[in-house]
Amino acid sequence: MDRYEQVIELAKRRGFLWKSFEIYGGTAGFYDYGPLGSTLKRRIEQIWREIYVIHEGYMEIEAPTIGIEEVFVASGHVGGFSDPLCECKCCEEAFRADHLVDDIVTCADGLHIKELDRVIAENGVKCPECGGELGKTYEFNLMFKTNIGPGSGRQGYMRPETAQGMFVDFMRLARFYRDKLPFGATQIGKSYRNEISPRQGVIRLREFTQAEAEIFIDPSNKEHPNFQRFAATSVNLYSDEAQDTGVMESMTLSEAVRRGTIAHEFLAYQIGLTDYFLKRIGIASDKLRFRQHKKDEMAHYAIDCWDAEIETARFGWVEVVGIADRTDYDLKAHASISNTELSIYREYTEPRIVRSFVVKPDMSKLGPLFKGKAKDVAEALKLMRQEELEKDRITIIIDGEEAEVPKEAVDFTEETVKISGENIIPHVIEPSYGIDRIFYSTMEHAFEEEKWRTEEEVDEDARIVMRFKNEVAPxxxxxxxxxxxxxxxxxxxxxxxxxxxxxxxxxxxxxxxxxxxxxxxxxxxxxxxxxxxxxxxxxxxxxxxxxxxxxxxxxxxxxxxxxxxxxxxxxxxxxxxxxxx
RNA sequence: GCGCCGAUGGUCUAGUGGCUAUGACUGGGGCCUUCCAAGCCCUAAACCCGGGUUCGAAUCCCGGUUGGCGCACCA
CATH class of the missing domain: 3.40.50.800 (Anticodon-binding domain)
Structure with missing residues (x-):
């Protein structure tokens, strides 16, 4: 019986964790928290709240667990949170269809399933295992689908992360915080992912609890006013480079920022907070490390991303927290899909007087001359510099053809404009906690089978003790x-x-x-x-x-x-x- | 989703076609008891689900569910 089994057996027997729907045989990926489990979990969440909501001041919100399609189109989950699968008709092996045609086309992961089927058919792609014929490609999306309202009601999805709720509420939150950066919001709640084949008990669930903070900061200032709090904190860092050599380093957070290992102070501060939280609830410090995402593993929009990982007996290092600089990706995506400006107006300390060069194409002359292309011509002219427009002949290139624009069709002037501020799109720093994994790790690290032998006794005496921190003990x-x-x-x-x-x-x-x-x-x-x-x-x-x-x-x-x-x-x-x- | 192996009281487990399904621990009630799983009495509690073979199935066969391992997957 390994440590995992011992912990799970105790958890089951003492009312911490139960397989869901047990009398009906259970279903993979779902667990009930029993009386002591719920209490322990709530105490962990409460400490998280104390840190993020009370101390950091990132107020908690509560958004629906069901989201409408647009939200997940913008977030990329409708298109990207799925994989095109393709099975061999002969040996029934399943493959990633886009991987099969990787060598044939340049951007395989951007193709639709129909295009993938076409490429597979046209190039005679066969099963790489047995050479058999391949079946139709199908999309397997990891989101649970549901319908909103009766009949052919609107398509809805169970949220795969709580984060989107905070992004969608951005304008309201900005107003709530009186338009001053940085500010943040948090959410503790259930998220859902229809995992293909969940294993590993509570480590991989189809319904799980996340605690996430979305912190909106000024992209031009990623320092943290309170960084001194963690400057001298030493953490185990397993950076991108360190992973190549396989050697973890213990380093203070100020050192890590100074060396550029961690991208900036704000992210380092979040690592400090996570370290503080995990140790406070009882995670062993020698079984905790921060692993940096490798360049190719990081989401394309993120600048830097660190996972807190906890070492467990059976599963090795398990990712329990992701801390990422998501830049302005999410806000831009929602702004574009919803057609709503998601930005903060930042006033300059002093209004700036800017002299700017303005080009004014005369459309009444360009129109008759260039007909349908007049608009493109005007756009091209607006990009030209003064010297170019002052030449005797003004030439532009439209659709690969050179064209001459008469001087009287374009006017230009230098104007003085007063600018008192600008709209900026904040960057998002996101610490994202998987509460169920943290819950299990807390149990495993608290578990101890204590054995001792007194002088007279021959047999070993033993007791099982859960050494929970006082604050989390149910x-x-x-x-x-x-x-x-x-x-x-x-x-x-x-x-x-x-x-x-x-x-x-x-x-x-x-x-x-x-x-x-x-x-x-x-x-x-x-x-x-x-x-x-x-x-x-x-x-x-x-x-x-x-x-x-x-x-x-x-x-x-x-x-x-x-x-x-x-x-x-x-x-x-x-x-x-x-x-x- | 594929392959291999498993599933018996709350927990661990014996049982390879035939008596009322074995045992331990745990739980509950009681007796006893002045500090670390003591003892005694009583008691509760199980063959994963559905089909099939058979006079008879916990046991054999098929399907499902579920757990472990390997493959695949894991924005």
Missing amino acids: VQVAVLPLLTRDELIRPSRDIKASIKRKGLLVAYDDSGTIGRRYRRNDEIGTPYSVTIDYDTVENNTVTIRDRDSMKQIRVPVDNIADLLYGLIYGDSEFESAGEAL
Whole structure:
């Protein structure tokens, strides 16, 4: 049984993760989060919110999970989020149709399926495996399709990423942030991809949770005002060049920016934030690295892109966060498809007085002379410089033919114009988190099978402990009467109630021996167990047991809830919080 | 989507054509018990789904679902 199996088995048994639709046999690519799983996931998301929404100030929005066709035409998902597949009629092997004709035509990936079929037929392309005849090419789009409204209603798609919701709302967001860059929006929610063959459990899902931030910045200023916060932070960088040699480097973020390894400060700051977040929820720092996309792997519009990768026992390095500079690609695409200007007006500190050379073609003369080509002639004239227009003969080239334009058909002048600002299209910095993979990694890195042997014992003793960080542990406190006796159960119930009032998630358990109950709580990662014994009845004190060290302290019952709250969310030290036992 | 291998209580598992389907752990109830899976009693709980072969199928055959591995895919 490898580590993955151990973690998944525990997750299943203890109510973290369940296969969806299990009583009907289940379906690949879907998982339910059980009671403890939902709680853990929500605590992870809540820390993400604290960082991105509260601290960074990128407010959360909520857009529909179903999108209309235009949105995904603009985003490129309708055309590009699919692959043309082509199967051999003989051996039934499936191939990428565009790859089959790569050598025959120059831009194979731009061809439609019909054109691909034509190229395959005309060139007699056969199955590369067995030489058999190839079947018709079909498009396999990874988006789930649905219909909006009854009958032949509008085509809709389940969103394959939450990002588009933020781009589509750009104008409203810009207004909300009073037209000042930089600003950002975030979204935590479900996305959908109809994976061809999902495997690897929760690592590859058809319905999954993303947490994404789209940060709109001034393209001419990619510094980050708060960069100092992470300047000295060391991270494991696996850059494009490093991947060729296979050697990862540990480097401070300021060093990485200075050397040009990371394109700019703003991106480096985001890497710093991601590093901070992942470590805070319990990812082991030696199993975390940032890998730069190779030039050929990066989306064509991105300038630089880094993936946070976490090392797992079975799947090796798994991509959990993508941090990209998407430039102005998305805003331009939506602007063009929607016919809406998506830009920010940036006023100059001082209005600029610009002298500009203006060409004024006289259409009443050009029209009769050039007829249908008059417009092209005028456009060509507008591009000419003063010296060219002052020559005795003005010649232009239209449709490969030289033509002469009479001097009286074109006028030009120098004008003085006052420009007080300009419209700019912001660049987008996008950190995109795959919450389900992070959830699993948190489980795996928290999992520990602890074995030890005391001097007298021959057999090994063992316990399974989920060493969750206090902040993410689903159950925060266990309240355990030492014995099943009324005089201990009664004060236990009062203590449970007082801890609940503080907002902590508390589990009460009085079944079986105390040792068994400690083990049960170790297995779900409860950080602290409060035990009520006969001393409690006598002097109103209880013991608190620390999950990781199994050490105990004795503290008064009176402010037990505040004390536990401080241990979980504050800086309190366990050992100094009470009298050691 | 293809190939190979698997699927038995909550978990792990025995069972290769024939008794009421094996065992352990876990869970629940109780007894006992003053701090790390102790003991005793009681108890709940399973043959992935659908067809077929057979007097009889958890077992053999076919199809499906699902899991693992390999191939393919992974904007």
